[in-house]
Amino acid sequence: MIYPILEINLNKIHHNTRVLVEQCRKQGVEITAVTKSFCGNPEIAQVIANAGVTALADSRIQNIKKMLHIPLPKLLLRIPMLSEIDELIEYVDISINSEVETIKKISEAACKKGKMHRILLIIDLGDLREGFMEEQIISAVGEIIDLEGIHLEGLAVNFGCYGGIIPEKHSLEKLISIKNEIEALYPIDLHILSGGNSNSLHLIWENKLPKGINQLRLGQSIIFGKEDVYNKTIEGLYADAFKLFVEIVEIKDKPSVPIGKRGIDAFGKLPTFEERGIRKRAIVAIGRQDIMLNGIVPKEIGVTVIGASSDHLILDITEATRQLKIGDVLELEMNYGALLTAMTSEYVYKKIISQSI
Ligand SMILES: *Cc1c(COP(=O)(O)O)cnc(C)c1O
Numbered sequence: 230m231i232y233p234i235l236e237i238n239l240n241k242i243h244h245n246t247r248v249l250v251e252q253c254r255k256q257g258v259e260i261t262a263v264t265k266s267f268c269g270n271p272e273i274a275q276v277i278a279n280a281g282v283t284a285l286a287d288s289r290i291q292n293i294k295k296m297l298h299i300p301l302p303k304l305l306l307r308i309p310m311l312s313e314i315d316e317l318i319e320y321v322d323i324s325i326n327s328e329v330e331t332i333k334k335i336s337e338a339a340c341k342k343g344k345m346h347r348i349l350l351i352i353d354l355g356d357l358r359e360g361f362m363e364e365q366i367i368s369a370v371g372e373i374i375d376l377e378g379i380h381l382e383g384l385a386v387n388f389g390c391y392g393g394i395i396p397e398k399h400s401l402e403k404l405i406s407i408k409n410e411i412e413a414l415y416p417i418d419l420h421i422l423s424g425g426n427s428n429s430l431h432l433i434w435e436n437k438l439p440k441g442i443n444q445l446r447l448g449q450s451i452i453f454g455k456e457d458v459y460n461k462t463i464e465g466l467y468a469d470a471f472k473l474f475v476e477i478v479e480i481k482d483k484p485s486v487p488i489g490k491r492g493i494d495a496f497g498k499l500p501t502f503e504e505r506g507i508r509k510r511a512i513v514a515i516g517r518q519d520i521m522l523n524g525i526v527p528k529e530i531g532v533t534v535i536g537a538s539s540d541h542l543i544l545d546i547t548e549a550t551r552q553l554k555i556g557d558v559l560e561l562e563m564n565y566g567a568l569l570t571a572m573t574s575e576y577v578y579k580k581i582i583s584q585s586i
Contacts, residue, residue, distance in 0.1 A: 230578070230580070231578060232474055232475055232476040232514065232515075232558060232578070233473060233474060233475045233476070233514065233515045233519065233571075233576070233577045233578065234473070234474045234577070234578045234579075234580050235471060235472070235473050235474075235571050235572065235577050235578065235579050235580065236471070236472045236473075236474065236580045236582060237267075237270075237273065237470065237471055237579060237580065237581045237582065238467075238469075238470045238471075238472075238582055238583070238584055238586070239272065239273065239276045239581060239582065239583045240583055240584060240585060240586045241467035241469070241470035241586055242273060242276055242277060242451065242452060242470045243276045243277070243279065243280050244466070244467060244586060245450070245451050245452070245454055245466045245467055245470065246260075246262065246276075246277045246280035246281070246282060246451050247280045247281065248465050248466060249430075249447060249450060249451060249466075250280055250281040250282060252430075252433055252434070253433060253445060254281075256433055256436075256438055257440070257443055258424075258433065258438065258442065258443055258444060258445055259282075259283040259284075259443060259444050259445075260281075260282040260283065260444075260445055260446075260447050261282065261283065261284040261285070261286045261304055261423070261444055261445070261446045261447070262274075262277045262278075262282040262284070262285055262286065262446075262447060262448070262451055263286050263287065263306065263426070263446050263447060263448030263451075264277070264285055264286065264287045264292060264296065264448070265286075265287045265288050265289065265292060265306070265448060265569075266448055266449070266452055266453075266565065266568055266569050266572060267452065267572050268292055268295075268572055268573060269287050269289070269291070269292025269293060269294075269295040269296050270295070270572075270579070270581075271295050271296055271298070271299070272581055273452075273581070274295075274296045274299055275299055277451060278299050278301055282301070283301065283302075284301050284302040284303070284304050284323075285299065285301050285302075285303050285304070286303070286304035286305070286306050286446055287303070287304075287305070287306060288305070288306040288307035289307070290305065290313055290316045290317065290320055290321060293305065293320055293321055294320055297320065302322040302323055302347075303320065303321050303322050303323070304321070304322070304323045304324065304325070304349075304446075305317060305321045305323075305324040305325065306325055306446065307325075307359075308325065308326060308327050308328065308331070308351075308359055309324055309326065309331055309335070311331060311334055314331075314334055314335055314338045315338060317335065317338075317346070318335070318338050318339050318342055318344050318346055319342075321346075322346075322347055323346075323347035323348065323349065323382065324346065324347075324348055324349070325348075325349050325350075325351045325359075325385050325423075326348050326349070326350055326351065327350065327351050327353075327359050327360050327361050329369050329372045329373060332348060332373050332376065332379060333372075333373070333376065335348070335378070335379055336373075336376035336377060336378045336379045337378070338378075339377075339378030339379060340377050340378040344378065345378060345379070345380055346378060346379050346380070347379070347380045347382050348379050348380065348381055348382065349381075349382060349383050349384060349385045349421060349423060350366065350369065350370070350381065350383075350384055350385070351384070351385045351386065351387065352366055352384055352385070352386055352404065352407060353386075354386050354388070354394075354400045354403055354404065355388075355392065355394050355400065356387060356388045356389060356390060356391055356392040356393075356394040357391055357392045358387060358390045358391035358392070359387065360386070360387065363403075363407065366407060366411070367410065367411065367414065370411050370414075370415055370417075371414075371415070374415050374417065381417060381419070382419065382420060382421050383408075383419045383420055383421025383422055383423065383444075384404055384407065384408055384411075384419055384421070384422055384423070385421075385422075385423035385446075386400070386401070386404050386423070386424060386425055387425055387426060388400070388425050388426070388428055388429065389425075389426065389428035389457055389458075390426070395428060395458050396424070396425050396428055396429045396432065397432075398432060398437045398438075398439060401424050401425075401429070401432065401438065401439045401442050402439045404422060404424065404442070405422065405439055405441045405442070408422060408441070420443075421443065421444055422441055422442050422443055422444065423442075423444040423445070423446060424438065424442035424444065424445055425445060425446070426445070426446050426447065426448065426449070427445075427447050427448060427449045427450035427451075427455075427456035427457070428456050428457050428458050429445055430445065430447070430450055430456050430458075430463070431456070431458045431459065433445075449565050450463060450466070452470060452471065452568075453468060453470070453471070453565055453568065454466030454467050454468040454470070455468060455565070467586070471563065471568055471571075471572075472560055473520075473525075473560065473561045473562075473563055473567075473571055473577070474558050474559070474560055474561075475513040475514060475515045475542070475558065475559055475561060476513060476514055476556060476557070476558055476559075477511045477512070477513055477553060477554070477555055477556065477557045477558075477559065478512050478513065478514050478555065479510075479511065479512040479555070480509065480510070480511045480512075480546070480553060480554065480555060481509075481510060482507050482508070482509050482510075483507065483508065483510055484506070484507055484508075485502060485503065485504060485505040485506060485507070485508050486502040486503075486504050487502065494538070495538050495539065496517070496538075500536070508545050508547045509545070509546050509547040509549075510535070510543055510544065510545055510546065510547075511532075511543075511544045511546045511553060512541050512542065512543055512544075513541075513542045513544060513559060514540070514541070514542075515540075515542050515561075515577070516537055516538055516539045516540035516541050516542060517537055517538065517539050518539045518540060518574065518576065519540075519570065519571060519574040519576050519577050520563070520567050520570045520571045520574065520577070521566045521567050521569070521570045522534065522537045522542065522567070523566075524563055524564035524565070524566045524567030524568075525561045525562065525563055525564070525567050526561070526562045527544060527559055527560070527561055527562070528559070528560040528561065528562050529546075529549060529551065529553075529559050529560070530549065530550045530551070531546070531547075531548035531549040531550050532544050532545070532546050532548075532549050532559065533545050544559075
């Protein structure tokens, strides 16, 4: 086996999904599982499907195409590009939309193919990434309500992705009041109210999720056992379903401050260094081309990250308690961003295990 290896424990992912499905079901909420962090890997998606989620969602149609054999509806999370509408109609059951122009094009394309495409409208309640502003939503519904080939099934909202806004009870009540307003004006049944991502879970735990919100789109909490509001491992879930292992290729004692005239590094930054004398350092074979490095922490006691370039990660091992040598394998703890990049890198081998837990 050649490193770096990303080891993925399917049993832990199944367990995490199962617990969240139960917690949400008690409050009338179904889970749409978000598969983008693992690039729609079909083995992982299957395990999540087996644990009782009701749909699979991804931001990329390439990923959705890997999961077509799994008999659950597929939701496209990212607003569709005009250039992908034919693929959208072909492979995706339901999409999140915020542009009337795009919805009209979807309608045309669906009619041409004799298909029906389901849509949710996304409303921006303050996080300021995607979505109709509140005052635009009524007229937008008016413009699309009579279009053929599409079926408007509900509303969605997203928090915590750009503005770092935490979803609160009153913001989700707003979503419900917008739904009621639309249903009072137009003869439609908006039967899906999708109340956000993993950051909305705290409302479930605190019993504050307004009645009527019936879907959450969960990614990070399922695969990582975490969300960002409390930024802690969720009680009863595994935070280590994904583990990254890397191999040491050099160990040397070196000064802590580089020697010679200094310019910018390979990534356009002027690095600064603290004088700490001669330190014992190890290089492990992974780099910025594989992984977002500000999201990783070595698990090995006494080992810290001191820098990295595209293919080398430099660690300070002066205080390591273990006697490290060339060829030794270290585990790196990842945050969500680091996992995303490791999963996407073709240079990181994926090893799927089903070890009992
Ligand atoms: C990524 C994404 C999610 C999932 O977010 P998590 O924090 O991983 O639960 C949900 N909805 C949308 C629109 C997304 O882009």
